[in-house]
Amino acid sequence: MAVTLRDVAVRAGVSRSAVSRTFTEGASVSAKTRAKVEKAAAELRYSPNAIASSLTTGRTKLIGLVSNNFHNPLFLEVFDLFTRGLQERGLRPLLVNLSNETDPANSVRMLRQYSVDGVIVASSTLPPSFAEAFRDAGVPVVHSFGRYTTSPHVHVVGIDNIACGRMAAEALIARGHRSIAFLGGPEKATSTQDRAGGFLDALSRHPDIKVGISYASAYSFDAGRAEMQRLLQNTPAEAYFCGDDVLSIGALSAIRDAGLRVPDDIGIIGLNDMEMARWENINLTTIRQPVAQIIGASIDLAVETIQNPDRHPETRLFPCRVIERGTLRPVSPMQP
Amino acid sequence: MAVTLRDVAVRAGVSRSAVSRTFTEGASVSAKTRAKVEKAAAELRYSPNAIASSLTTGRTKLIGLVSNNFHNPLFLEVFDLFTRGLQERGLRPLLVNLSNETDPANSVRMLRQYSVDGVIVASSTLPPSFAEAFRDAGVPVVHSFGRYTTSPHVHVVGIDNIACGRMAAEALIARGHRSIAFLGGPEKATSTQDRAGGFLDALSRHPDIKVGISYASAYSFDAGRAEMQRLLQNTPAEAYFCGDDVLSIGALSAIRDAGLRVPDDIGIIGLNDMEMARWENINLTTIRQPVAQIIGASIDLAVETIQNPDRHPETRLFPCRVIERGTLRPVSPMQP
DNA sequence: GATCTTTTTGCAACCGGTTGCAAAAAGATT
DNA sequence: AATCTTTTTGCAACCGGTTGCAAAAAGATC
Numbered sequence: 001m002a003v004t005l006r007d008v009a010v011r012a013g014v015s016r017s018a019v020s021r022t023f024t025e026g027a028s029v030s031a032k033t034r035a036k037v038e039k040a041a042a043e044l045r046y047s048p049n050a051i052a053s054s055l056t057t058g059r060t061k062l063i064g065l066v067s068n069n070f071h072n073p074l075f076l077e078v079f080d081l082f083t084r085g086l087q088e089r090g091l092r093p094l095l096v097n098l099s100n101e102t103d104p105a106n107s108v109r110m111l112r113q114y115s116v117d118g119v120i121v122a123s124s125t126l127p128p129s130f131a132e133a134f135r136d137a138g139v140p141v142v143h144s145f146g147r148y149t150t151s152p153h154v155h156v157v158g159i160d161n162i163a164c165g166r167m168a169a170e171a172l173i174a175r176g177h178r179s180i181a182f183l184g185g186p187e188k189a190t191s192t193q194d195r196a197g198g199f200l201d202a203l204s205r206h207p208d209i210k211v212g213i214s215y216a217s218a219y220s221f222d223a224g225r226a227e228m229q230r231l232l233q234n235t236p237a238e239a240y241f242c243g244d245d246v247l248s249i250g251a252l253s254a255i256r257d258a259g260l261r262v263p264d265d266i267g268i269i270g271l272n273d274m275e276m277a278r279w280e281n282i283n284l285t286t287i288r289q290p291v292a293q294i295i296g297a298s299i300d301l302a303v304e305t306i307q308n309p310d311r312h313p314e315t316r317l318f319p320c321r322v323i324e325r326g327t328l329r330p331v332s333p334m335q336p
Numbered sequence: 337m338a339v340t341l342r343d344v345a346v347r348a349g350v351s352r353s354a355v356s357r358t359f360t361e362g363a364s365v366s367a368k369t370r371a372k373v374e375k376a377a378a379e380l381r382y383s384p385n386a387i388a389s390s391l392t393t394g395r396t397k398l399i400g401l402v403s404n405n406f407h408n409p410l411f412l413e414v415f416d417l418f419t420r421g422l423q424e425r426g427l428r429p430l431l432v433n434l435s436n437e438t439d440p441a442n443s444v445r446m447l448r449q450y451s452v453d454g455v456i457v458a459s460s461t462l463p464p465s466f467a468e469a470f471r472d473a474g475v476p477v478v479h480s481f482g483r484y485t486t487s488p489h490v491h492v493v494g495i496d497n498i499a500c501g502r503m504a505a506e507a508l509i510a511r512g513h514r515s516i517a518f519l520g521g522p523e524k525a526t527s528t529q530d531r532a533g534g535f536l537d538a539l540s541r542h543p544d545i546k547v548g549i550s551y552a553s554a555y556s557f558d559a560g561r562a563e564m565q566r567l568l569q570n571t572p573a574e575a576y577f578c579g580d581d582v583l584s585i586g587a588l589s590a591i592r593d594a595g596l597r598v599p600d601d602i603g604i605i606g607l608n609d610m611e612m613a614r615w616e617n618i619n620l621t622t623i624r625q626p627v628a629q630i631i632g633a634s635i636d637l638a639v640e641t642i643q644n645p646d647r648h649p650e651t652r653l654f655p656c657r658v659i660e661r662g663t664l665r666p667v668s669p670m671q672p
Numbered sequence: 673g674a675t676c677t678t679t680t681t682g683c684a685a686c687c688g689g690t691t692g693c694a695a696a697a698a699g700a701t702t
Numbered sequence: 703a704a705t706c707t708t709t710t711t712g713c714a715a716c717c718g719g720t721t722g723c724a725a726a727a728a729g730a731t732c
Contacts, residue, residue, distance in 0.1 A: 002448075002474075002718095004717090004718055004719085005718060005719060006718080006719095014681085014682090015681065015682045015683080016682085016718090016719080016720095017681070017682060017683080017720080017721080018680090018681070018682080019719095020718095020719065020720060020721085021680095021681090021720090021721095024720080024721095027720095027721095028679070028680060028681085029680075029681090030679080030680055030681090030728090033680080033681080047445050047448060047449055048449065048718085048719075049449060049451060049717095049718055049719065050449040050450050050451075051387050051390060051391065051396065051449075051450060051451050051718085051719090052391055052687090052717075052718035052719040052720090053718080053719050053720070054387060054687090054719090055387065055388055055391070055686090055687040055688065055689090055717095055718080055719070055720085056686070056687045056718095056719065056720040056721075057687090057719090057720070058687085060387065062430075062450075065431070070412060070413075070415065070416035070419075071412070071416070071611070072412075073409050073412060073612075075412065076406060076407070076408075076409060076411065076412040076415075077406075079406065079412075079415065079431075079433075080406035080407070080433060080435065083406075083431050083432070083433035084433050084435060087432075087433060092430055092446070092450065093430070093431045094398075094428055094429070094430055094431075095401070095415070095419050095429045095430075095431045096419070096423075097415075097416060097419035097420050097423060099416065099420060109383050110428070112338075112383060113383055113384065113385060113386040113387075114386050114387060114398075114428065115385060115386075115387050138338075221612075221615050225616065249615070249617070250615075252617065253615065253616045253617035256617065257616065275407075276409075276557075279557050279585070279586075279589065280561065280589045280593065281585065281588065281589035281592065281617075338688095340687090340688055340689085341688060341689060342688080342689095350711085350712090351711065351712045351713080352688090352689080352690095352712085353690080353691080353711070353712060353713080354710090354711065354712080355689095356688095356689065356690060356691085357690090357691095357710095357711090360690080360691095363690095363691095364709065364710060364711085365710075365711090366697095366698090366709080366710055366711090369710080369711080384688085384689075385687095385688055385689065386689095387688085387689090388687075388688035388689040388690090388717090389688080389689050389690070390689090390717090391687095391688080391689070391690085391716090391717040391718065391719090392688095392689065392690040392691075392716070392717045393689090393690070393717090394717085
């Protein structure tokens, strides 16, 4: 059916090795043979079989891209950047959707069966043990959007969630709010824990400020809305740090439906700065996560780890910053 | 490095064939040998190399998933459903991001090099020739969200865009509007052309109704907003059919910013019914595209085509329906 | 033109599996 | 126990490439 190396060799009147060599970078072929082979290959529309060659070279150029975030619009941007970035480096993303799985065993087995050169786990909610399962199986792995730990067992690229929590608290305090709160995603997500931790930490230096903490049942619009509706039944805080933009948008819709104004009655600051956050009808003040940089660094690190599998586990964190839009009032000039 | 068939064979004290057979469905192995092999395999943590086996079986179980829609939130749902659906059938999606390419040659070559069993082109904007390039290269292909033609050269699964255009027109007419318009995406997208065509067709039976047509520069929030702002500078129509939900949301934001009320001053009906459309702060009346069914049928058709490559090109269209929400006033009782 | 280097080439073995075929083993029948 | 069937097994060739090695060809030097 398909045309193989052998067919080209026969037509060009050379050995199979000669054909193989014309298609491998840096191999020794004379200009004359190369010309003959290229002519024959073009006539037969030959293109080498990457799978077969991977068998001897040990490189498939396949990268497992594993994620469980198929409901957060930010991840459409993430997939876009990952697939483009990998393609530019001649790598192919083999996408694995983890939506219902918590056990890494299946994905590990599957990706080993396909001899992927490396794996990128793109998720802010999976525990570190997930990525570690790949490392334990001998597969180079990078946890993108993962949790920072002081002694990482696996490469992590992302943001400092604790610092973000702190940054959010300070942003709210700087605006003169005296009663603020954190509205997080599910408490078990590592990123949520860290954001809450940083938030509270910053407030420990402000004993006069009232602080609240609560958790939505998921990182979703509905959960954010429901949790805010619940909060509005008692005395709500003056401003909220929501653990994610989608959550923020849900909270905003609850606030507005209750007849309250944003940012005058209640302020909101989100986290991520997904594309939608700057839409004029949303106009969300939020902390930007430098997604493109995180993804670029993740791919770099994956490539480096493939070249040198014994590389020491490394953490690359990128700074976030507040993006001023319309859901938080301006910094109060009276504050210190 | 990795443990192979041979290692297991040696440890189990059997031939390599025996090991291979215990791992192939329906091969002839005695219970005794199977037990020995399975024990050895478990001890060595062996799992067969899918890539190597594909060489002889001719099946990689890889499916190329090709798309250029990495900015429409609907496609996050699409990727979620595709990856899950393929995984459930033991297939693996090799994702190809076409964002900047219009020429299929690269993707065709690349996916052939990886010997994908089939390709799914998931895009409502790519021309039919794109999918045809795969067929011409001998790769089973399904164009998902593609354009319906009476004599298809390639399998197409999607919706009847002409019927949708008609449905939208009728919905607007049924609400008593006398001046309506289509606000499409880029005119060159095949789906846009068809939706416009259907819209106008339905109106040909209503010469008394005033009709307008215009096109945004992209299927994006910004483009929808900009185009609606332009329209508001002259006398806008009473209600608009936007060619897509994202476009609709952009248009809505322009309308509200202009101080007009929806649906009282201007009505909007979208198309797709992406997850966000039902968010309470958007609450978009729209035509639902049955995404899950389209994707299920696409995968089915791809699998069937892999089994029988000479299958006649087929078109599977799914009916859409209007989802009533808050951006269109109720059906006017006075209408016939 | 003879001799020494360097480059190019083909052979053959290998990557990690599968599979047709014939021999061996097991089971059935008398 | 002898014979016939059926099942199980291993051998060897193959899938489509790559690569170390030695021989052949080309080029350099005198």
